[in-house]
Amino acid sequence: MVNxxxxxxxxxxHSNSKNLPYYFNSMTRESRWEPPEDTDLETLKAYMAKYHSGAAAYPDGSNQDDGKIRCSHLLVKHRDSRRPSSWREADITRSKEEAREILRGHQERILEGEIRLGDLATSESDCSSARKKGDLGFFGRGEMQKEFEEPAFALQPGEISDIVDSPSGLHLIERVQ
Structure with a gap:
């Protein structure tokens, strides 16, 4: 049995309706999106990377096609964003500079090691990927907005970008793989 x-x-x-993994207790019938208390998070992280990120599709476990990278991000939209609404706010009215200040605060917390980008994205990102800790999955060149793609591909795995401005809003991008 796999640990x-x-x-x-x-x-x-795996939730078919949301296409996301979730946690289920077969004894109590409880289900939840977040890991239960007393979870060994490092072991869970390794398990999820191996069995719930599509790795099974690639015999070598690389989980990527040639040239593809995997990133997570934290998006803060503003009133001039392409779609100034999100799961968090129906009508986003903040200015671009207000969004930049919010993201600078998040960036500071992440860089100081207070919180990880993915954990913060869960509650603070204006992208629907928030429910997946900001994970955008694997993508290749030409699949994202140019303003997002270029800084994402410039990152090494584990690196986090400075604030990135795209038509969708302002981002912090973390290259995962």
Whole structure:
């Protein structure tokens, strides 16, 4: 049996409606999007990377086609964004400079090691990828807006960009792979 890092009775399942993994306790019938208390997060992270990121599709476990990278991001929209609304706010009225200040605060917390980008994206990102800790999955050149793609491809795995301005809003990008 594969060690997931989850406490006894818990397992990882996949939601077909949201196309996301979730946690289910077969004894209590409880389900949740966040890992339960007492989870070994490092073991869970390794398990999720191996079994729930599409790695099974690639025999070498690389989980990527040639030239593709994987990134997470934290998006803060402003009133001049392409679609100034999100799951967090129906009508975003903040200025671009206000959005920049919000993102600078998030950037400072991340760089100081107070919180990880993905954990912050879950509650603070204006992108629907927030429910996946900002994970955008694998993408190649020409699949993202140029303003986003260029800085993303310039990052090395583990690096986080400075503030990136795109038609969608302002981003912090973390290259995962």
């Amino acid at each position: 997931t890092g989850l406490p006894a009775g818990w397992e990882v399942r």
